[in-house]
Amino acid sequence: MRFRSVGRSGLRLSTLGYGSWVSFGNQLDVNGAKLLLTAAREVGINYFDNAEVYANGKSEEIMGEAIQQLGWKRSEFVISTKLFWGGSGPNEIGLSRKHIHEGIKDSLQRLQMEYVDLIFCHRPDAITPIEETVRAMNFVMDHGWAFYWGTSEWSAQQITEACEVAKRLSMVGPIVEQPEYNFLSREKVEMEYLPLYSTYGTGLTTWSPLASGLLTGKYSKRNIPPNSRFSLENYKNLAKRTLVDDVLNKVDNLKPIADELQVTLAQLSIAWCTLNPYVSSIITGASSKSQLLENVKGLDIIPRLTPDVLDRIEENFQSKPKLPDPYR
Template identity: 40%
Template sequence: MEFRYLGNSGLKISEITYGNWLTHGSQVENDVASQCVRAALDAGISTFDTADVYANTAAETVLGEALKGERRESLEIFTKVYWPTGPKGKNDTGLSRKHIMEAIDGSLERLQTDYVDLYQAHRYDTETPLEETMQAFADVVRQGKALYIGVSEWTADQLRAGVELSKELGFQLISSQPQYSMLWRVIEDEVVPASQELGVSQIVWSPIAQGVLTGKYKPGAEPPAGSRATDSKGGSDMISRWMKDDVLTAVQDLKPIADDLDLTMAQLAVAWVLQNDNVAAALVGASRPEQVHDNVKAAGVRLDADVMKRIDDAIGSVVVRDPKLTAENSPQSRPV
């Protein structure tokens, strides 16, 4: 495993970070989830990312149980706040002071820890003044409940405003968690340059495009039984944008590139996002321990310019790049 600094901070995290979105507390049984966490630890992963909304708080509980007994100082535990949780009452959502202060206590209890290393705004709250949100995060940090603050799917302008307030309030906003993969590159033109300017790193989710970049989905063929594309609990919705023959055909052209490098297609996809200097970590999930062992082999892989060009030549026609999609794919009003 290799480690990278997160933003303009002294915090190092594993460049392969274990995330339990869409798996723990929902898609896989708790004992298998614990086996996946154990596999991550055995592979050298020290950084674990979750959120209160995953499986409506159950994912945090599963992760807390799986990490129980580990040396806390050797781990980096991340969670998030924004989406509706619990009974989903009128204040059980968003980034109001009330919700943040209550949500962090719930997350810490479920994770069985006194603090999280990174507390992230899971989206931008258009209905709460940014000053209120940032003051609440500042107080969470001063109370010792979080060491650093991050965001997820914020635009470049939102990042600039957030970092400016964080400096005024005396805490560090050091990370952004966007979707990023060979196929989805909407952060490259605006979010990444702003982040480099601000001292913010990316912790990217879906580097394998919900599994499409593994190559297991073939054009004109039914999805494999038990795959995410057949999951009615949410996985099939997330992957649907990529389940088109032109995309799946282009992805198959990546296989010879991976073969030449003695990598699986999944490893190639994870290694590709890690070539971006502004990316501190790629989030990978797993429904089986062997998936962890497979993905972690992307750590430390270097792709030269010729390989990067071959990748662009193979899939360039189906890549999504429009920077406006960061804002368009975020809620325009607070979810309930």
């Protein structure tokens, strides 16, 4: 396993991380989580991602209890969680100082930890001033409840404002953004965020490299495997929006390329994400040890992604963002 720095910070993350979004609390209990977490550590993964909203807090509870039972040394791994959707009350949602303060304390209690390494603003808050959020995140770090903070699915403009507010206040700004990134979702990472990498040293912990499992090739309109993500009741609407003919055809067209390389579609998709130098870690999900190990093997095929292979992939998806022509 290789490790990368998070932007310009000194924090080092495994190239692949493990995220508990769907699995913990929906598919796995504490015993299942222990098996997955142990397998992840055995292959060198040191980064584990969570959020207060995952399984309505159950995901954090399961991860925390599993780690307690495993007896891991806290300094050997990195935990991140995300705040925004903490409950149904008017002050349990968003990025106000009140919710950030109360939300991180609740998350730490569920995780059974004194601190998380990274805390993310799970979405931008249209109501709360960014200055209030910047001050609140620094309050969290000043109290030792987190070491770094970042954003998730923010626009480049919003991240820029947060960085400039922090600079004006002599505070710490966000060091990392957590966007979706895969063959089908590239605009933010490859174009919109470009100025952030050089100006603020923003790092990325990207999610959904397999587009919610779509890029594994296991789905079709008529075939949704039992116990898969799209078979879960609360993901059926996402399945209807995602499993469309055009996208499914592109996934099918990718199979011959993967076959020639003697790899799975999942491995090809994950390896492709690692080629972006601004990606600090790719958050992968898995509900079984075999899935996890298959994902990790994607790192072995990086040298096989020659320019010719990449051109064939792009010809199929035609998803590469086009930079604007400054002379037009």
